[in-house]
Amino acid sequence: MKTVILNGKSRAAELLLDLKGLVERLVSTYNVTPKLAIILVGDNIQSSIYVRNKLARAREVGILAEVVKFDANCPIESVLNSISRLNIDPSVHAIIVQSPLPSGWNFGLISQAIAPEKDVDGLHPLNVGKLASKLNQGFVPCTALACLELARLASFEFAGKLAVVVGRSNIVGRPLGQLLLNNDATVVICHRHTSELKEITTQGDLVVLATGQPKYFTKDYFKPGSIVLDVGISKVDGQLFGDVDFASLIGYVSYITPVPGGVGPMTIAYLLSNTVQSFRSHLGLN
Numbered sequence: 103m104k105t106v107i108l109n110g111k112s113r114a115a116e117l118l119l120d121l122k123g124l125v126e127r128l129v130s131t132y133n134v135t136p137k138l139a140i141i142l143v144g145d146n147i148q149s150s151i152y153v154r155n156k157l158a159r160a161r162e163v164g165i166l167a168e169v170v171k172f173d174a175n176c177p178i179e180s181v182l183n184s185i186s187r188l189n190i191d192p193s194v195h196a197i198i199v200q201s202p203l204p205s206g207w208n209f210g211l212i213s214q215a216i217a218p219e220k221d222v223d224g225l226h227p228l229n230v231g232k233l234a235s236k237l238n239q240g241f242v243p244c245t246a247l248a249c250l251e252l253a254r255l256a257s258f259e260f261a262g263k264l265a266v267v268v269g270r271s272n273i274v275g276r277p278l279g280q281l282l283l284n285n286d287a288t289v290v291i292c293h294r295h296t297s298e299l300k301e302i303t304t305q306g307d308l309v310v311l312a313t314g315q316p317k318y319f320t321k322d323y324f325k326p327g328s329i330v331l332d333v334g335i336s337k338v339d340g341q342l343f344g345d346v347d348f349a350s351l352i353g354y355v356s357y358i359t360p361v362p363g364g365v366g367p368m369t370i371a372y373l374l375s376n377t378v379q380s381f382r383s384h385l386g387l388n
C-alpha cells in the first residue's frame with residue numbers, strides 16, 4: 103500500500119498566507135493590529151521552543167505577540183493578576199498559557215481565569231461547554247482543529263467510521279473527541295487505564311496518538327490502510343520523535359503525519375486563526 107505522508111508544514115503555510123492577507127486588510131481598514139499574549143511559566147526548554155515558533159509565525163502574518171514570563175517559583179497569584187490585567191487590556195485580543203506548566207501548577211485554575219472571549223486555546227469551561235454542546239460559537243483548542251483538518255486532508259469520511267483517540271488531556275484528546283463526534287464519527291477515547299488498547303486501536307479507521315510516549319505505537323497497533331495522526335512530540339537524545347514508530351508504518355497505513363512537520367505547524371496556524379477570529383469579534387465583525 104502507498105502511504106501518503108500528510109505535510110502539515112505546507113498546509114499550515116497555506117493557512118498562514120490566507121491569514122496574512124486577512125490581517126493586512128483588517129489592519130488597513132481599522133488601523134488596529136491583532137495582539138496575542140503568551141504566558142510562559144518556568145524555563146522548560148520544550149515550552150520555550152514552542153513559544154519561539156509561535157512568535158515567529160505570528161510575526162509573519164502581522165500579529166503582535168508578547169510573552170509574559172514568570173519564574174517557576176513565583177506565586178500563582180502573580181500569574182492570575184497578570185491575566186486579569188490582560189483580560190481588560192483593549193489592545194490584547196488573545197491570551198494563552200503555554201503548557202506544560204511546571205509540576206504542581208494548577209492549569210485548570212489558570213485557564214479559567216482567562217476571559218472566554220480572549221481564550222484562543224479554548225480551555226475556559228465556557229468554551230469547553232460550547233464545544234461539548236455543539237454550539238459552534240466558542241474557541242476550540244488548536245491541536246484538535248489541526249487534527250480535524252488533517253483528517254479531512256486524508257479524506258476521512260467521519261460518518262460510519264471509527265475514530266480512536268489515545269490520550270484524554272484537556273488540550274488534545276477530549277476536545278478532539280468532541281470535534282470528531284460533532285462531525286458524525288464514532289469515537290473511542292483511550293488512556294492509561296484502557297485495557298486491551300491494541301484491540302481497540304486496530305479497529306480504528308482513524309487513530310490519533312497524543313500520549314507523549316516516543317515511538318510506542320508500532321505497526322501491530324493499527325489496521326492496514328488506516329489513517330494515523332501523530333500528535334506526540336518527545337525529545338530523545340536531541341532528536342524529536344512522535345508517539346508512532348513512523349518507519350514501520352510506511353507502506354502499511356494509508357496516511358500518516360510526520361514528527362516534526364505534521365500536527366505541530368498546523369496547531370500554530372490554528373492558534374493564529376483563532377487569534378484573528380477573536381480580533382474580528384473585537385472589531386464587531388463576527
Ligand code: NDP
Pocket residue numbers: 245268269270271272273274275292293294295299312313314315318333334335336365366367369370
Ligand atoms: P498529557 O500528559 O496531558 O496527556 C497524555 C495522555 O496520554 C493522558 O491521557 C494519558 O493517560 C495518555 N497516555 C500516556 N501514556 C499512555 C499509554 N501508554 N497508553 C494509553 N494512554 C496513555 O499530554 P498532552 O495531551 O498535553 O500532550 C500529549 C503529547 O502531545 C505530548 O507529547 C505533547 O508534547 C504533544 N503535543 C503536541 C502538540 C502539537 O501541536 N503537535 C500540541 C500539544 C501537545 P492518563 O490520562 O490515564 O494519564
